[in-house]
Amino acid sequence: MRGPFHSAFVGGVGVRRGGDEPVRPIASGLKLGPDHVDTIDQSHERCAALGVSRIERPDHNPLGRSDLAVVRDRNLRLHDHAAPVMEMLYEQIVNTESMVVLCDATGTIIHSIGDDDFLARASKVALQPGVNWSESTKGTNAIGTALIEEVPTLVHADEHYMHANHFLTCSAAPILDPRGNILGVLDVTGDHRSFHQHTMALVKMSARMIENHWLTDDYRNVMRLHFHSRVEFIGTLMEGILAVAADGKLVGANRGALEQLGLSGAALRMHSLTTLFGTTVGALVDRFRSPLATPMPVQLNGGRQFHIHARFNWPVWASLSEAVSGSTAQEPSVGTVHSPAAEATSRPEAPARGGAAPAGGLAQLRTGDAQVASVIDKIRRVLDRDIPMLILGETGTGKELLARAIHVDSARAKQPFVAVNCASIPETLIEAELFGYEDGAFTGARRKGAVGKIVQANGGTLFLDEIGDMPVALQAHLLRVLQERQVTPLGSSKSVAVDVSIICATHRNLREMIDQKLFREDLFYRLNGLAVRLPPLRERSDLLALVRRILDQLAEPAGRGRHLQPNAEVLQLFQHYHWPGNVRQLFNVLRTAAVMAASEPVITREHLSDDFLDEALAAQAAPGVAAAAAAPVVLPPQAAAVAAMPPADLAPVAPAEPTAPRWSGETASAPKSLEEMEIDAIRRAVDEAGGNISVASKRLGISRNTIYRKLRWNLPR
Template sequence: MSVSHDVPAAQAGSWSTPTALPCRQHPGRTEQIEQSHQRCAALGLTRVERPDFEPLMRSDLSVARERNHRLFTHAAPVMEMLFEQIVNTESMIVLADAQGTILHSVGDDRFLERAGKVALSPGVNWAEHSKGTNAIGTALFQESPTVVHGGEHFIHANSFLTCSAAPLFDPRGNMLGVLDVTGDHRAYHQHTMGLVRMSARMIENQWLSDDFGNRLRLHFHSRAEFIGTLLEGIIVVGADGKILGANRSAIDQLDMSSAALRMHSLTSLFGTSVSAIFDHFRSPLPAPACLSLASGRQFFVNARFNGPRAVMAGMDVGAPASPGALAGGSAAIGATPNPAAGSAASNGAFSGLRYLRTGDPQIDAVVQKVQRVLNRDIPLLILGETGTGKELLARAVHQDSNRAKQPFVAVNCASIPESLIEAELFGYEDGAFTGARRKGACGRIVQANGGTLFLDEIGDMPLSLQARLLRVLQERCVTPLGSQKSISVDIAVIGATHRNLREMIEAGTFREDLYYRLNGLVVRLPALRERSDLDIVAQRILLSECPQATPAIAPGVAALFGRYAWPGNIRQLANVLRTAVVMAAGETHITEHHLSDDFLEDARRLRAPVAAVPAPSFAAPESPALAFSPETAPAFGTPPAAAIAAPEPAAAPDAGAPRTLEEAEIEMIRAAVAAAQGNISVASKRLGISRNTIYRKLRWGKPA
C-alpha cells in the first residue's frame, strides 16, 4: 500500500500553504505551520524524504526507556484509558521523550501497521530535524499543543496522517516529553485535541502529586464546582510559603510562566500566609477559602496534604515525636481521596477488589465475602501476618464503596507512641497538655468523617484507649482532649491485626466488647507460602519495577521461591525482587547470582511446609504496556488502566490446570475468547492485552 497516495508529488525542498483543518482554526496556527516548514527547509530536508527505518539499537532504546521510566509509569495507564476512547478509529497513541524519540505506542492493529511504514514506531526520532513538520516534533519546538493535519506535514509520506500532540511538563516547567494521538487524516475529529490535552494534564497532575506528596497543595478555580476536576489549578507551597511548583491549569489561570510563578510566595501571590491557610482549614469540614490576586481576580481554594510521612511547616506528622509535632500535623487537613480513583469507583469503571484477584482461591473467597457486605455498614476486621497486604485490602474496600470520594485515613496503632495515640486519634483543645499547638488540633477520627478509618494493628492499642474508641463507635461522636464539646462523625471502620485477639481477650489485654464491635465480618489473608499465585504476584512486582525489559525468573530461582517459607510475605518478596532487578540489569533472567546472600542463606534454612503449593513456573510477561504502580499494585491489585484483568472466578485455573504458566495463560485466553463469543476485540479488552498477543498466543493468523 502506498502511504502517500493522498497528496500529489511536489518539488523537492518546496513548501506550500498547508491544507485547512476540517475544524475551527486556532488563531495563528497557519502561521506556525508555515514557520515550521521554513525551519525544515533551512535544515535541508526535502518534502520527498523517504522514511528513516533505522530506529535506535535495541540497547539504546532500552536505555532511553529506562531514563524515562518514571514518565512511562505515569503515562501508560492514561494511554490505556485514552485508547478506550478512540478504539476502532484508525488511530494510535504515542509517547515520546523530550528529544522526540518514541518510547511507547498503543493503537488499532491495522493502523499500527500503516504507521510502521513511515517509521512511526518506538525507537524512531520524530523531532522536526528528523521528520519535518509533525505534531510531536513541532509541539516540542513550540512547547505548546499542536495539530498537524494531512498535507501540513512537511514530508509527503506522512500526509495520510493527522496528529494531535501536547507537550508534558513537570511542576517546575521542565519538558518531560510529548503525548500524541495520530490517525488517518480522513477520520480526524476536532475533539481529539481536547482528549489529548486532558490526558496530558492527568499525567502532569500525577507527576506533581508524586513530586510533592508531602507538601501543602492548593487546589483552586474561579468556579468552586471545578475544584477536583482536571480544570483545577494546583500550586505546591513550601513550609516558608514559597511557591515550589504548579500544574498547567494553574499556570494558565494565573497567566504567568512556571518560572515567574515560582518567584512568588503565598503572600505576594494571594496576600495570605501558610499559617492563615492552616487556620482556615483546621476545622473538620471547612468550606473552600476565597483568595484574590493583586488584580482583584478571585479564586475558590481547597487545601490538601497527602503522604504517609508528611512534613508540613517543618513538622513530621507521619511519626510524631512530641505533642508539638503532633500539633503540626493537625493543620495538615487530613487525608484526602484520590479524585480519579473515587470517580472510577463510583461509576463502576474499575473495581479495587476485583484487581486484588490473582487466581488464588483463598484471595477469591476473601474478595467475595467482602463484596457481600460492601456498603452495608458492617465493620470489617482483617487478620493476617505482617506483609500480607491488609492495608491494600482496606483501601480496595474503600475504593469500591460509596465513600470512595471521601477520605481514607490509616492509623497504625503500633507505630504511634502510647503517650500520643490518644491525642492522635481524638484530637485536643487549646492547652490540653504542655507543648501542644495553640488552638488545638482535630484527630484522625474527625479527619475520616464521611470516609473510612483504617485502624492497623488494632491489637496494639493500649487497653485504656479501647474504651474510648468503643464509645466513639457506639455513639458516633468524638470529644477531643480538654474539650467539653462532642463532634459528630460518620465513618466506616476497618480494623486489622496480626495478633490473636481471642487469646488477648482471655489474657485481659483486649476488650471483648470492642472485639465484637469490630468483627462484623472477619476475613483472614493467607500468608504468601499458603497461596497458589506466587508466580503471578512475582510477575506483577517485576512489571512494576521494570516494565520495559522485564526479566524472567530462572527455573532454579523459581524452585527456590516455591520452597521458601516467606516469613515477611509479599513485602519480603517485593524487596527480594527489587534488589534482584537491579543486580540483573540488562540480563534476561534472574538467577541465584542476583539474589542477596542473606536471602539465599535464609532460603536454604527456612523451607515451606511439605504440603505447600508446588513450585510455580515463572516467565517474563509479553507486553511492556502492562505497567504496575508499586504504590497500588502489590498483592495484588493492579492500577485499573494498566492492569491485566484477572479472569472471573469461573475461569480461574483449577486443580487439574496445566502446570506451566504458558499453558495456563493460553487456557485463560481461550476462555476469554469463548466468553466473548469469538470477538477478539472484546476478549483483548477484558484481558488487558492486545489482539496481536491473542493471535500470537493461539497461533492464529490475523484476518485479512
C-alpha cells in the first residue's frame, strides 16, 4: 500500500503488500461459506417477490442534473468525508478494471471514480451517478443487499440477480453514524475475472475510516475515548472510539468499539463511563490534560483489560461541562465521587447563610417558573435538617441538577457528592457498586476489592437516581444501611460507619409500585422525608428564558462575538412542541442547531435536525395550535428578567404560555394561518433564490416537488 492509506491500515488489517507489488487474483474461483450462500438466496427470493426481472434492460435514465445536485447537496457531508478516502482506496486498485462507488442511504450513486475503460463498461449497465442500485431496482447486488442486510456484502458474477450484471464482482460495506444509522454504502466494483481476495478487507477498512471521521466531526466538543486491548493498536483503524458526554454518559461509538466490547449500540448507551470502565470523567480529565499522558489500563467487570486514551478540546470541554452540570470539568459527574480537593479548586467557599449563593446553588435554578420557585422554597426550609429528599419528575427534567444544587447549598458542600444511576448499572452489579466488596468476593472482582459508593459519599451527599429501578432484594439491604448507618462490603465481616445525606430521584410512581410489590413500603417512607416534583418542560412557563441561557452558554465556548438567536418560526415550533425528553432534549436540540448555524447569528429551521423538525411541525399543525401560532411573539416580563441574567446552571424547564416570544428586532405581523405562513416562506425562499427551485428546496429542507405542489395549489385566482 502507499502513502497515508498504508500507515492508516498498519496494525489494523492482516493484509499487507509492498508499494507496487501486484496482488494475484483468485485462480480457483470464489469459495465462500454457507452464510454467504444464504444471504444471496434470501436476496434472490426478495427480488422474485418484488417482481424484478432477470432480463430487464438496464435503466439508462439517471436523475437529471438538477435532481442529482439536490441529492448530492443532501449528502454533502457524507461526500466530503468519503471523497478523500475513496481516492486513497482507488490508489490500491488502479489499473485492475475496477471502480469505487459511493451511494446514499437509499442506494442512489452520488460519486464514483475508477479506470476509464471500466467506467465506460459500467455505464452500459447504468452503474453511474444518479442511478439507484437498491434491490428493488437492480436486483441482488452488493450495494442494495448491503443496505438491507446492514453488513458488508460480496456479490460475485452470476450471484447478481439480473443477467446484465453477471460480468461484475462487487464488495460493499455500509457506512454507519455513531448511533448505528446507515449513512450510505461504499463499494468497489470490478470485472469478475479480476476478483481480488483482499478487496473486501480494503472496503471495510475504508468504510470504518469514514465512520471515524464522522464520529470525530459529530463529537468534536465532547471527550473521545480511544481504546484497545493492545496499546500499540491505539491510533489505528482497529481502535475503539467512544464519545463521552460531560455527565459521563456514552453518547456515540464507532464500529471498533462495539466489536471489542461485544455490545450493540443500544446496550452500550445504557452504560456510563463508570459502569463500563470503572473510571470517571474527572479522573480522565486530570490524567489526559497533559499532552504527554500515556494510555491508562482499565478492566471491565468481566475481567477483560483495555488501554484507554482520552482526547478533548480543553477550553470547549470545560465550558460545555459547566453548561451541562453547573460544575467545572475537574468535577466528575454521573456515578462519580467528588473529592474535597477537587471541590476546593473548582468552586468558591460555601458562604455563610444569607451570603451570596455559590455557583451551581439553588438560586441558579430560578428561571422564572412559579413551580420551580415553589420547589426551591420548600427545599430551603428543610436544608441541613437531616431530612431525606425524594425528587419526582420525568426523565430529563433536571433531577440530578437539583440534587447537586442542594448539595452545593448545604453544610456538606465541601464533602463528596456521589451520584449513582440505579437504572444504568446491571442488576447483578448494583449491590457491589453501592456497598463495595473485598478481594475475591465474586468472579471478576478487582484485586484488593473496591470501595462502594455509599462509603465514598461519607460525610457528603449520596444521590440515588432512578431509585425505582433498584431490585427489591437490594432495597432491604439499603434500608438496613440507612437505619444503622453502617455498610458491610460484600465478602467482608467488618462494618464501616457512614454519615451521608440521602437524595433520591425517580420518574416512576412509587406508590403504584408498592401496591404491585415492586417497591418496599418501609423504604419508601424512609426516603420520602420531603418529596418534590419537577414539572416537565411542557408544563412550565420559562422555556424562552432557558433557551436564551443555553444559547448564551453555547456561544461562549464557540468564541462567538454575538449571541445566537432563534427566529420567530423556530420559537413557535419550540413552544408548541411537547418535549418528551424535557431539558436534556432541549439542550441537545440547541447544541446541534448552534453547530449547524456556524457563523450565522440566527437559528432557523434549516439548522434543526430532521427528526425533531418533523415532530415539531406535526405538533404545531395539531388542532388548536394554528390560532396560537399566529399570535405575536412576546417575552413574558419575568422570563425576560431571567434571560438577562448571566449564564449559569441549566435548570429543568417547561414551555411557556401559548404565545411565542419575540426577540429584539422583530415586529408582530397580522394574524395568519399556518398554511399561509408556509406559502409565504416558500415564495420568499424562491424569490431569494432568483427563481431557482433547487436552491430554494435546499434552503427550506423540502423537496422540489413539494414546492411545485404548494405553489401550484396556492396561485392567486
